[in-house]
Amino acid sequence: MTAISRRQLLAGSSALAVTLNGILHSAPGFAATPFRLPELPPMPDLAPARPEESVDMADPSEWAETKLSFPIADGPFGSSWPEIEKAYPDKGTEWLREAKFGIWVHFGPQAAGNSGDWYAKYMYDPTGRWGNKAYDNHVRNFGHPSEVGYKDILKDWNPTNLHPDTLVDLYKKAGAKFLLVQGVHHDNYDNWDSKYQKWNSVNIGPKRDLLGEWVTAARQAGLKYGVTFHHEYTWWWWQTAFGADTTGPKAGVPYDGHLTEADGKGTWWEGLDPRMLYTVNLREYRGLDTRWAPARGIFQNHEKYAEWYATWWAYRIMDVIENYDPDFIYTDGDSQNPYTGEKSGTGAKNDAASRVIAHYYNRTKARRNTVDTFSVIKFKKPTKGLVTTEEGGFPEGIKREQPWIGEVPIGDWFYGPGFIYEASSVIRYVLETASRDGASAVCIPMRPDGSLDPECLSLLSEVGEWMALNGEGIYGSSAWRVLGEGEMIDGKLKVARKGALGVRQHSVSFDQRDFRFTQGRDGAVYAFCLVVPEAGTRLTIRSLADDGTDKVKSVHLLGRDRQPKWKHTSDGLTIEVPRNHGHSITMSFRIVTT
Incomplete structure (x- = not known):
């Protein structure tokens, strides 16, 4: 599938729908009665923005959790964590131990910047957290962000050399048994035919259902796959787009985060609401670190918007669950749960995550007559039915109390020039995770056009040869009584470096x-x-x-x-x-x- 989307195909022909479902969904129960996805209510009215850093955030420890009421599928899973744990089967995550090694498909329009991770945020920041690389690259390659914003990058991004079927074949030969496929990153752009987000890959940019292509390739190759959702961060992540240069010839000229839907009349983006991409201006809150992330707090002046945003967050995940039937879902964050008021969950406090996960397992049960799917919430305390991750590293010791995936990029999470491709680093990372009872997922950097560097192809070949010889000690394995031995440094075992x-x-x-x-x-x-x-x-x-x-x-x-x-x-x-x-x-x- 390239020029048209899976949703359009399914709407056009019942016979084609049967054929396509057979490709995308190996589970015989996929034809279960569809769940009627709800309509998203309109964004609530917002009060005029107050002066920057004039409002204190509320204390999340003193703020009651909002119980949301959006509809979810009926089934044995209730929407609270105790109900999910009670209903989740003992062997629901069993396939992850057998699979053990996967490839992270961390790809989207931010690759266009050739500036590594978080390009969309830092192209609006001349000083940047790690210098001004993204800003400088953007100005040099595209223009000033007050004139050419991220929305314009989306319009022109077209990965013409992205061929998921070819790449999945390479990944399978490299020994991968599962994929993590990026659904939406912090930039708020959906890589599928999204019901709830017009800023998506079918409407804007490549005009392709990218997620659908990856799903088709994974299913044809017999690989498990999960879809990743990073838009919990998004509603505060975009605050740099509401700023302006403070020095130079463009000092004080606003970036395009301030634009409204009315401003689009007569432009290429007419009819699109910039607020549905950049979200809303929250710079009134004191302690909101616009470059990185706020530490904690509730945006008490945006309570209704927070409820709406969390509902929107949930509906987009439910859209993918219904139309792409993933083997797991993954929510990015560094809090114990999305929407806690702490760390990545700053700004709101609600039960959106547990409601979505209950819905997911109820839909799995209806389709497959069993629950062999799981959910990833990074850093959440051990909870039955959930898998956690170790981003860029691995625990110090053996970690048996909860299934986990060690996730690491080669070079960076988005492409940049000068990456080092060494198969030995990948293999030692796999061994550091497997010896601690974890699985591993390695991000393979794709260039803006969707192709791989030649050195990356060589790396995949080497890893595949190694896995073919040594895989019996990896696939299906558990940690032994000790994880390893060797040289000790300051009383600790020497290990591969993290990052x-x-x-x-x-x-x-x-x-x-x-x-x-x-x-x-x-x-x-x-x-x-x-x-x-x-x-x-x-x-x-x-x-x-x-x-x-x-x-x-x-x-x-x-x-x-x-x-x-x-x-x-x-x-x-x-x-x-x-x-x-x-x-x-x-x-x-x-x-x-x-």
């Missing part, structure tokens, strides 16, 4: 003492040496010392039928590295004990 994969991660030096462990489906221990020593080197795994309990029965180097020479003593398990072993980056052993 986006680049020079810092590749520069970490490991040696033959450094191991990570997993436990396979059948109970065997998998020991991954983080380097490949020369033939004849004797490796000693001290965590497998003979203490009179577990005895080593066999040792196999993955990819070889014959056992290497080994000896089990009170000092550890010693293994001699054989010749012509065929391993690169790491060396992996399957160890059976009695």
